[in-house]
Amino acid sequence: MDHLYSRNFWSPDDxxxxxxxxxxxxxxxxADAVLxxxxxxxxIEQEYAKRLCTLSRKIDLGKHELTGSLKSSLDVLAQETQQLGNSHYSQANKLATDVxxxxxxxxxxxxxxxKILDSGLSKLMKHKRNLESKVELARKKYEAHWVKVNNYKTQQILMDETEAYRTQMKVNKLMDQMxxxxxxxxxxxxxxxNMLNVWKNEWFSACENLQSMEEEKIKFLKANIWEYANIVSSTCISDDQSCENIRLSLEKCSYRADITSFVEEFKTGNTMSSPVNFIDYARGDVPQRKGGIQTVDLTSIPKITQQREQLGRKKIPPPKPTQEQQMQFDLIDRREETFKQLQEQAQLEASQLRSTGAQTTSEPSSNLVFSEYSDGTEASSSHEDDFKQSKQESTYSNPLLHSLVSDKPTESSRLKKFNIFGKTEKPVNPLEAYLSDLQLGGNGDMSKFRDSMQISDESKQENNEIRAPSFTFSRNNSVRKSKSSTTLKGKFVNHANLPSRSSEGFPVLKYCRAQYSYNASIEQELSFKKRDILMxxxxxxxxxxxxxxxxxxKSGLAPSNYLVDM
Incomplete structure (x- = not known):
């Protein structure tokens, strides 16, 4: 994107x-229109919030109900309406402060x-036009004197000595004036x-500044509208689809693509007026009817040469985005179609595991894979409960975590355990039921969703206690140790010693070694060090x-670009 404006926006005139x-x-x-x-x-948000709060106070829904569940429900309706109004008040204030x-x-x-740039260029253009007009007047004056001298010299041929002498005196006087x-x-x-050289330098600097400010405008408006979309999407789940459309359109926005297409469509050329040639009529030069043009060569501009010398001495690398900024751009919500495809794939893998697991006898592992993929059907620790609760409370208010949840659609079927009694149970996935309720026209009550998650966990825990009362499962601080960790403490690892299954009995697709160290920024991710081996x-x-x-x-999500196949 170097010098795109300064290469393509030159013209013989202004x-x-x-x-x-x-x-x-x-x-x-x-920018004013966006404001x-x-x-x-x-x-609109303030008016909407005001009317919601007034509605919740004005109408006493449970006034004619003395007691009972209907009265409680009506009271909750009034309270939630008041809370909704307060939420929209907060959204209006956040839009004012953050956007x-x-x-x-x-x-x-x-x-x-x-204003500063326009003022300087306007003065320079005015001075340039004045000089152009003065040069043209001086040329015409010089040409007029030369025509008169030639006429007198032509007339001298037909004159006698006296008249020729007088004419010669006039010619001498005109020669001095000429x-x-x-x-x-x-x-x-x-x-x-000289003024043309000054204009060339100043216009080059102006083109560089205009391109820089155009890049800044596109990047600032992109970030500003993105923040607006995040604020709106955090207020109401029903607005999430429209906000997703905004994010998808902003992902395609690039100041590089915008400026390149702008230059290709509206560029005025790379030519400018050439320096004026001196027409020496005394030597027989003939004036040109039209002014010449020249192709702009940026290497002839002194400022370009200075910049190249400075870059040659010291090149400053461009700033890299932080890890948090990169995650916000990479972790985008997946579609419901991808959700179904990954869930079907995980269910197929789980069914294959059941068929192979029925032929082998092994102790049930007491170390559970604590990640986004775990189902929580075995024993659960307090740390796991805190994680699920925080996940439920923050998924729909934090767009980043919402993207993480959408990235793991196989949570309910990925890590199903074997049924030691040969009975197959199909637990209800609360998240899937919540989405189905929304598709069928329901309101997707979040309180029911959280209650169903809690009931599902309790029922699964009770079923596990009935099926296997003699087994006790525990987890210390939600950290499990791999059975193979004690055999891999050397620097070099033999592939024959690597386990073919994880500590939970799931097949290993392949083995990778970490090229770089990585620290997990959220609980669902996996931290590892350089040269660690990952299944x-x-x-x-x-x-x-x-x-x-x-x-x-430990187990969790790891970025694949940090790993290399063994």
Missing amino acids: SACSFLLGHFDGGSKT AFYKERMA YNPLTEYAAERKNKG SEARDDYRGLVNEYN ILHQQPDGWWFAENINTG
């Missing part, structure tokens, strides 16, 4: 300058920069050519693999 400055003003008007949109949206105010400051700063006009013309031509249990299409660290015995 049309390129006027066009780019007009495009800059259009960008400022775009007006935010202001109207905040007014509207920053954009207001940016728009004001952009306008100030534009010499003075010639010197004035030459001086103005030199001054104009890959499931490969997701988004690049996050479910793995078990042989050295530590």
Whole structure:
């Protein structure tokens, strides 16, 4: 993206300058339009919140009900309406502080920069036009004197000595005037050519500044609208689909693509007016009817040469995004179609495990894989309960965690245990039931969803106690140790010594070694160090693999670009 504007926006006249400055003003008007949109949206949210709060206080729903569950339900309806109004009040305030105010400051700063740039270029263009007009007048004056001298010399041929002498006196006087006009013309031509070099440098700097401010505008508006979408989506689940459409459109926004397409469609060329040639009529030079043009060579601009020398001495690498910023761009919600495909694949793998597990005899493991894929059908620790509770409470208010949940659609079927009594149970997936309720026109009550999750966990725990009363399962601090960790403490590992199944009995797809160290930023991820060996249990299409660290015995999601196959 180096020098795209300065390479493509030159013109023999001032049309390129006027066009780019007009495009800059259009960008400022775009920022003002977004500000007006935010202001109207905040007014709508405040009015909506005000009417909701008034509605909850104005109408006493349980007034005519003395007691009973209906009265309690009506009271809850009034309380939730009040809470909904307060939530929209909070959203309006957050839009003002996190979206509207920053954009207001940016728009004001952009306008100030534009005024300074426009003022300097306007003065320079005015001076350039004045010099052009002066050069043209001086040329015409010099040409007129030269025509008169030639006419007098032609007439002298037909005159007698007396008249020829008088004519020669006039010619000598005109020659002095022509010499003075010639010197004035030459001086103005030199001054104009020097001014042309100054204009070339100044317009190059202006093009660089305009491109930089255009990039800044696109990136700022992208981040600002993204923040707006996050605020709106955190208020109501029903608005999530429209906010997802906004995110998908913003993902395709790139200041690089925008500027490149803009240049390809509206570029004015790479030519400018060439320096004015001195026309020496005394030597028989003939003036050109039209002014010449030249192709702009950026290497001839002194400022470009200085920048190249500075970059040659010291090259500063571009800033890299932080790990949190990269996750926010990478972890995007998956579609319901992907959810069903991965769930069917996991159910097929689980059925294969049951068929092979019936032919082998082994002790049930007391170490459970505590990750997003675990079902919680065995014993659960307090840490696991805290994790599920925090997950339920934050999934629909935090778009990032919502993306993480959508990335693991096989949670209910990935790690099903074998039934030692030969009975197959099909537990109800609360999340799947919640989604089905929404598709059938239900309201997807989140309180029922959390209650069903809790009831499902309790029923699974009771069934496990009935099926296997003689077995006790425990987990210390939600950390399990792999049975093979004690045999892999050397630096070099023999493939024959690597286990073919995980500590929970699931088949290993392949083995990978960590190229870099990675620290988990959320609870569902797996931390590992450089050169650790990981057993890959499931490969997701988004690049996050479910793995078990042989050295530590922990399991979770690991980024595939940190791993290399063994």
